[in-house]
Structure formats: structure tokens, C-alpha cells
Amino acid sequence: MPSDTVIPIEIDLITALEDRGLRKTATRSTIVARIETANDAFTAEQLCRDLPGVGRATVYRTIRHLVDAGALCKLPILDGAPMYSIARVEHHHHTICSKCGTIGEFRDSTVERVMRSLGKEIDGDIVGHRMEIFITCNRCLGISKSGASIA
Amino acid sequence: MPSDTVIPIEIDLITALEDRGLRKTATRSTIVARIETANDAFTAEQLCRDLPGVGRATVYRTIRHLVDAGALCKLPILDGAPMYSIARVEHHHHTICSKCGTIGEFRDSTVERVMRSLGKEIDGDIVGHRMEIFITCNRCLGISKSGASIA
DNA sequence: CTCAGTGCAAATATTTTGCACTATG
DNA sequence: CATAGTGCAAAATATTTGCACTGAG
Numbered sequence A, B: 001m002p003s004d005t006v007i008p009i010e011i012d013l014i015t016a017l018e019d020r021g022l023r024k025t026a027t028r029s030t031i032v033a034r035i036e037t038a039n040d041a042f043t044a045e046q047l048c049r050d051l052p053g054v055g056r057a058t059v060y061r062t063i064r065h066l067v068d069a070g071a072l073c074k075l076p077i078l079d080g081a082p083m084y085s086i087a088r089v090e091h092h093h094h095t096i097c098s099k100c101g102t103i104g105e106f107r108d109s110t111v112e113r114v115m116r117s118l119g120k121e122i123d124g125d126i127v128g129h130r131m132e133i134f135i136t137c138n139r140c141l142g143i144s145k146s147g148a149s150i151a
Numbered sequence C: 001c002t003c004a005g006t007g008c009a010a011a012t013a014t015t016t017t018g019c020a021c022t023a024t025g
Numbered sequence D: 001c002a003t004a005g006t007g008c009a010a011a012a013t014a015t016t017t018g019c020a021c022t023g024a025g
Helices: A013-019 A026-037 A044-050 A056-068 A109-118 A138-146 B013-019 B026-037 B044-050 B056-068 B109-121 B138-145
Strands: A072-075 A083-086 A093-097 A103-106 A124-137 B072-075 B083-086 B093-097 B103-106 B124-137
Touching: A013 A026, A013 A056, A026 A044, A026 A056, A026 A083, A044 A056, A056 A072, A056 A083, A072 A093, A083 A103, A109 A124, A109 B109, A124 A138, A124 B138, A138 B124, B013 B026, B013 B056, B026 B044, B026 B056, B026 B083, B044 B056, B056 B072, B056 B083, B072 B093, B083 B103, B109 B124, B124 B138
Parallel strands: A093 A124, B093 B124
Antiparallel strands: A072 A083, A093 A103, A124 B124, B072 B083, B093 B103
């Protein structure tokens, strides 16, 4: 049984904005470039810090547009500010390393199948779902095995 | 296939606090009583509004204790303040009506099984998971069918 | 009496909004 | 030039902390 591999549908973030009738401006390109080079999920405040020339309000407004466009996922971590990550796959879920906070993503058709079968047990119509898996990532496992400590 | 029904393990919230070495005080009893009569999930701010005699700080501190004790679940809704609900079952997930915001809970062994099988595909050790299912609840379905509108 | 618990107000943290200014089409 | 976009600062929202006071053991 060949389980799904991640299907990368690289959405050009600027295009996602333009598709919503928003202009491609210098500021938005700057923000989007910073987001696209990020390997990890990020917070709004991180973007503001990394882009001192850009107003906080613009950062928040751009993030909101991207989330509305479905190009970014908002991940309300249990404490503190929510993080955002690029929606690289059509529908996916996130893994969050409980040691280092790194966020990964995965897609698995099993989850979707389960979701459909749950429909019978649930008191209403399912319109969506969200799942986060908390892990200890391989890097942290390696680090802890080798005895090194993390700050 | 007999799917799991919800297993209600009514945790006495005050007991949960006492188990952590915290005292049973009048203020905490007030807060806990308000939480226990709630059928729905609630926000910290709602508690403060409903309990004018109790300081905001105490409400937040008590909620934090209850979450730490595992007696309350913190549900970071996508926007706005997080909501809390009593952890009535050992491990469960939440349904959130996207129309009226009502939060329900369910437990299903299928989910747990899937989680275990996902271990193979995931880059690290799974230490936990969280799932929320967005629904249109039966009441809202009924309301929309009957043509009445919601504020 | 001692220290946990509490209320209040101030401090933080996060996000949104008002407004004047800039720049795009 | 009409209007979308922007930066800044203030406002709004959400939560935590400092501190003096109260109350339980």
C-alpha cells in the first residue's frame, strides 16, 4: 500500500495575494521573500524583527491576507503567539517538536479516511479538521542520545 | 464494530487542585462551581464577567492550575482568546461548530490506532497529539433548514 | 505567626485601528 | 487623481506580575 507522499504544490505567495485582487508591492514582496526563505514556522513578531523597515501593521495585514488566501497555516501553539507556516500541500497536518519547537508537516490519506468514518459518530456535518502531532524530532533524539544539552 | 462511547471520568475540579497541593478556598470553590455548571467551553474573560467578586488574576491563575492538573483542556481557537473545557474523558478530541461555536468532545479508538500507524512516517517519536474537528452542529443544521436566521 | 491565596492596578504581550502620507494603476 | 497600500502611534485585547492585604493551618 503506497501511502501518500507529500505533494508539494508550491504556491507562490505573491500570486496568492494577486489572485485575491491585491497588488504586488515592494513591501509585500519583501515580506513574502522573508517568509519563503524561512524553513521553519514563524511568528508575526519574528517577521517584524527581521524586517525593521516594514511596519508592524503591514506585517500583520499581509499575514492575514495570506492566511485568508490559504497560502499560510495559522498554528495556535498552546502558549504565546501563534505561528504560521507555508501551506505547501493541499491538506496536511503539523508535527511540533516538544523539545526544540521545530514544526514539520505531513500528509496521510489514512487521516482523511478516518475523518470520513468519524462522520457517523459525530453530532453534525464535518466541515474541516485540524490535527497536530507532538513529537521529539530526530535531531533532538540524536542530541539527547549524544549527551549534548540544548539551551 | 462497537465504536467507543465517551467514557466519562468526572474529575472533581477541586480535588484535582488539592491533589496538586493547592488549598480548597472559597474563591476557588466559586470559580470551580461556575466552571462545572458550564455546559459549554468558556473563555477566561467569560469567567471574570460572571464572577465580578473574583479578581481577574485569580481566575487566570486558577485556570492555569486546572490545565496543569489536566482537569481542563485549553483550546486555542483560531482567532481570539483560547477557550477551556472540562476534561471529562481520559483522552479525547473536540468538535467545534463553525456556526455557533459550540464545543463538543468525542473519543474514538480509530484515531488512536491511526496515530500509532503514523509513527512510521514521522520523523521522530510521537509524544502526543491534538485534533479538532470543525462541524456544523445538528442544531445549526436544523435552524438553517427551518429557515430561521442566527444573529 | 507564617505563608498560600487574593484583589487591584500596573506592566506585558499581541494584534488591530485611525490617520496622514505615498505610490500604483 | 482616485484609491490601495504603508508606517506610525494609539487603542484594543489578552494575560501576567508586583504588592499589600487577608485568611487558613
